[in-house]
Amino acid sequence: MDTRPFRVGFVTGATPDKWARVWRQRYPRTPLELVPVTQADQERGLREGSLDMALVRLPVNREGLHCIPLYDEVPVVVAGLEHLVAAADEVTLDDLADEQLVLPHESGWTPSAEQLDWPDMDLKDAVEVVASGTGILLVPMSVARLHQRKDVVYRPVTDLPTTKVGLAWLVDNDDDRVQTFIGIVRGRTERSSR
Structure with missing residues (x-):
């Protein structure tokens, strides 16, 4: 696996710790950097290339982005x-x-x-x-x-819609580490395949 730092942004309130912990246990030679981002700037790092992936608060502009909805927030x-x-x-x-x-x-x-x-x-x-x-x-x-x-x-507030947090990355980003991180987020074990 690539030894360059893998940079994952996370919007205020999102908690990437459990996934980061799994990454660091499985891939100790591939540094994972967690980068806090504001909701207003959550797409910028992806589109400019300073982030490989980001936990974003939806909605986001999906043009050029893949996004997996993860969970709802009250x-x-x-x-x-x-x-x-x-x-x-x-x-x-x-x-x-x-x-x-x-x-x-x-x-x-x-x-x-x-x-x-x-x-x-x-x-x-x-x-x-x-x-x-x-x-x-x-x-x-x-x-x-x-x-x-x-x-x-x-x-x-019972009659406000929930917000959603999702995992986003550029459509053109074919880095193997992206698929590896998706697998971790989805709960795949080291031995499971996509």
Whole structure:
């Protein structure tokens, strides 16, 4: 197998650790580099060639890309600990209709005209704003867990569609390591064939 580093990007909230662990056990002479990427930049590394594969949050532009959907993510609302959301097990969009939505640039949401007034912020800053009691944040559960703090809560939003995480790579990338990584993600053993 090729000994150049095999670079796999992963979008905020995705967890490639279990697959990376299997790769490193099976192919210790082929370095695997995990590269964090934002949702806004998740395709760029693939298309520019700095990444061999990436765990992406769908949808992505499939032109020139292969993509295997892997799993769904539950959408949640993140709110300050004193917010009414904290008293519920789950909420609907109607429950949140009068709330101010905090919109970080990494959220993947398209802002409405009134939301454009928010300063540019990342997810960490957005959680800080929400923790202060100003507004709510809508993100996949994996992102909420990543930014979990003692002064915020998160609850499922039952009528928002789930988001999906997939494994993407360039159609023209015929590197054997791509197929090897796909096999690991799909749970193939060392002795199984495609």
